[in-house]
Each structure stands twice: as structure tokens, then as C-alpha cells.
Amino acid sequence: MLIGVTGTGKSFLAQALGVSACRQQFPSRSLRLADLADDFDALAHHPMARKEFMAELVRPPLLILDDFLATTISDHALMQVFNLLAARENSSTVIASQHQPEYWYSVFADSAVADAVLSRLANNGLLLRLKGEDMRTREELTGHGKVNSTIPRHLRVR
Template structure:
């Protein structure tokens, strides 16, 4: 995880009010049973709703509990896969991910996946399946992920491993950035 992400914690998350979600749910997630059960978490919602903040808080909490955690924006992970195929480091990337307990995939679905990216993503999701957990962070509702992935065979395989038995959380409400920023003359 990035250093700035490590500064986020459950204590700071709990004081943030997110429409439709209680501190009790967040505290329940902080106990980490979902990690023991190898469950995935699918966080969806509009821009600024706190998805990445919550995902990083969950990741930070997992680190504090002794779990090995990696954070990637999906595009950056796909770029590392591409480079890894070119320079022979792809297997090292897979080994690193295989040794993790939790993989955070942020900005899921910002753009469609290429054929190579679909194959790499399937390999990574399959690698984590039933031996670790994945948190997916997306502006897209889960029902739109199939189209984003593209090819039906890959989409079926990826989503079957990610979605079934997962914890689905949709964050609602105004942008946290908007709420936290001071009003300017143009905003009034």
C-alpha cells in the first residue's frame, strides 16, 4: 500500500457519515472475519463517495492484523502485467500477488479491457480465489462489469470468482470532496 494510504484508519473512517451505512457495519468489517473466510468486498458508488478511502482503511486494518496487502489501480496493474510479459518479470509479479492475503483493485472499470488484459486479470483473480481476498473499487454497478470486461468467456470466469459469496457495498451520498471543501463564490 502507498504510504499516504497507510495513514487512513478505521477510527477516521467511522467518524465519516456515509448515507445508508452504520458504524456497526464498518466495525464488523474491521474485525476481519471476511479475510479469514477469503471473502471479497465489492465497493461501488459515485465519484467522491468514499470508496477508495474505505478500501484503504480496510487494507490498513488488515496490515495491522498481520495480513500482507497490495494496492493497485487496475490500469497500473495491467501496465505492470504488460511490462512483465515484455521483460520477463510477469512471473515475479504473480509470485508477489500469490504471497499476499489481500489485493485492493481501485478504479475498476474506468475503461474496457483488451484481450491480453482480460487474460492477465483472470489469471490474477484465479490466483487469489479461495486463498486470499480482493477488494474491488468501482464507480460502475456490479451488473455493468460484464460489459466492461468484454469477452463473455473471460467475464464469466472472472466474475464467478469475484462476485459469488462477496460482500457488496454501495456507497451513496454527496461527494466527500465537495462536503469537505470550503464553498467558493461560484459554488453558492
């Protein structure tokens, strides 16, 4: 689990792990949790298609779930995320989130499900808490000097 505020490099590090896995011939898959939740919701009334989709997600040796719980997702999708993590218990899964694991209890409708998710991740994994300033606005990395990070990048004057 990679936990940290915006811009601390969670997604960058997660993608670097994915690239490294691929270079070592271990297929990986990377998804934003919001997109995955939308897919689960679209398949809610199609159990066979949902089962096939779940099998596709369980298959790769590495799965990256980025922006974990960054947006509100349905209870159905949350339950499918739990099922996915349970099915991948013996596989590598990277989760990148701005939210501390304690926050997850307020998201999952059932605290037992939150416990099960956290147990699977914490007991079989590693938690890295990333700290620092927003890398997207650091002058030495952008070459553009400090900019107001509240303005979307595509609207900024260069």
C-alpha cells in the same frame, strides 16, 4: 466489491481495510487497475517475469484493486486480471469501482471470462453499493464550502 459514483468513499474505505489488515499483521497491497494493467502489458513478452509478478500479487492476504475498469485496458491485461482473481480465489481481494458489475460484460471480450470473474467475486464475497454526494466537495468535510467538482483540485481557487 465497493461500487459507487465518484466521491462516495470507495477508495477511502478500501484503504481503511488495508490499514486495518496491516495493523493486524496481515500484509496488504493496493494498486490502481490502470497501473496494474500497464505492468501486465509491459511484461507481455516476458513470461518468467510475468509469472514472478503474478506470484507477488497472489502472495499478500489482502489485495486492493482501486478504480476497477475506470479506464480502458488491453485484452491481454484483462486476461491477466482474470488469472490473478482466479489465483486469489481463496484470498481477500477488495475491488473499488464506479461501474456496476453488469457493465463488466461489455469490457471483457469474452462473456465467459466476465462470468468467471463475477462468479469468483460474487459467490465468495460481499457487494457494497455506496451512495451519497461527492465527499470531496462536502463543506463539513473540506472546510472550504461547495466548489465546482468539475475543476481539478489543484486548479481550484481557495
